[in-house]
Amino acid sequence: MNEFLEISAEVKSALDAGKAVVALESTIITHGLPWPQNKEIALDLEAAIREEGAVPATVGIIEGKMIVGLSEAQVTDMAQMKDVVKASRRDLATVCALKQNGSTTVAATMIIAAMAGIRLFATGGIGGVHRGAESDFDISADLTEFAKTPICVVCAGAKSILDLPKTLEFLETQGVPLVGFNTKNFPAFHSRESGLSLDASVANAEEAAAMLKARDHLALGGGEVIANPIPEVDAIAKDVVDQWVSKALAMAAEQGVTGKAVTPFLLAQLADISDGESIKANLALILNNARVAARIAIAYCDA
Numbered sequence: 109m110n111e112f113l114e115i116s117a118e119v120k121s122a123l124d125a126g127k128a129v130v131a132l133e134s135t136i137i138t139h140g141l142p143w144p145q146n147k148e149i150a151l152d153l154e155a156a157i158r159e160e161g162a163v164p165a166t167v168g169i170i171e172g173k174m175i176v177g178l179s180e181a182q183v184t185d186m187a188q189m190k191d192v193v194k195a196s197r198r199d200l201a202t203v204c205a206l207k208q209n210g211s212t213t214v215a216a217t218m219i220i221a222a223m224a225g226i227r228l229f230a231t232g233g234i235g236g237v238h239r240g241a242e243s244d245f246d247i248s249a250d251l252t253e254f255a256k257t258p259i260c261v262v263c264a265g266a267k268s269i270l271d272l273p274k275t276l277e278f279l280e281t282q283g284v285p286l287v288g289f290n291t292k293n294f295p296a297f298h299s300r301e302s303g304l305s306l307d308a309s310v311a312n313a314e315e316a317a318a319m320l321k322a323r324d325h326l327a328l329g330g331g332e333v334i335a336n337p338i339p340e341v342d343a344i345a346k347d348v349v350d351q352w353v354s355k356a357l358a359m360a361a362e363q364g365v366t367g368k369a370v371t372p373f374l375l376a377q378l379a380d381i382s383d384g385e386s387i388k389a390n391l392a393l394i395l396n397n398a399r400v401a402a403r404i405a406i407a408y409c410d411a
Contacts, residue, residue, distance in 0.1 A: 116177025236275030
């Protein structure tokens with residue numbers, strides 16, 4: 109398709125045959141977890157998608173090449189790389205031109221997956237409007253990408269560290285469908301409910317696929333967010349998470365953490381404050397999202 113894009117043989121074969129493919133991001137490998145846990149979760153996510161009958165396509169940038177469908181060896185290498193660029197939309201051209209290594213955020217993964225012709229993408233939690241954005245305008249590029257790129261993102265809502273009401277308002281302004289998966293309450297990442305209601309919901313993968321097909325036929329443009337709550341057995345009470353987040357935010361303010369460094373800093377602090385409970389919940393929800401995305405991808409291909 110272009111000199112910077114490389115699609116693995118497995119993913120290309122699946123796409124050519126009209127089979128279900130689910131994209132996965134790579135920031136969880138480079139900025140989310142330590143070695144070797146980062147490699148293990150990346151491969152576990154791929155395995156979960158295969159078990160559901162779909163083909164995984166982990167996206168990353170290696171020496172300036174945007175790769176859709178990293179091999180196990182490439183995942184292993186990326187999991188041990190240092191100084192990997194956390195690449196969003198604005199970074200892609202520079203990373204490719206300078207032949208750098210980059211892990212893809214939600215926004216960048218959407219862009220690259222769409223180039224390859226993939227419709228479904230599974231992640232943990234989307235970015236959003238940061239707390240205090242009314243003064244510093246800190247809003248994730250994920251939110252504007254949903255209005256541009258035709259990818260359906262299955263997530264467990266937005267990360268707990270964000271301003272959730274403002275995030276939902278921003279998505280509404282952008283005209284992005286925000287649909288609950290078997291829920292009418294917006295999930296709050298580690299918690300099943302945020303207290304914010306959703307205007308639309310689907311009961312199963314078939315209904316979700318029907319919604320995506322309708323969006324395709326109407327040529328409305330942009331993507332969709334399917335909010336899939338963390339499994340109840342793995343969920344953490346919202347008031348408990350809120351206490352952790354308050355402590356992490358205070359530490360970020362004290363240390364002057366800003367920009368792209370905020371999210372990984374806060375998530376690392378949550379892991380420390382919670383004695384690892386936040387990481388356990390994070391891994392459980394992203395595996396659940398991968399399975400749901402695979403089921404929707406299959407229903408979409410069969411529709």
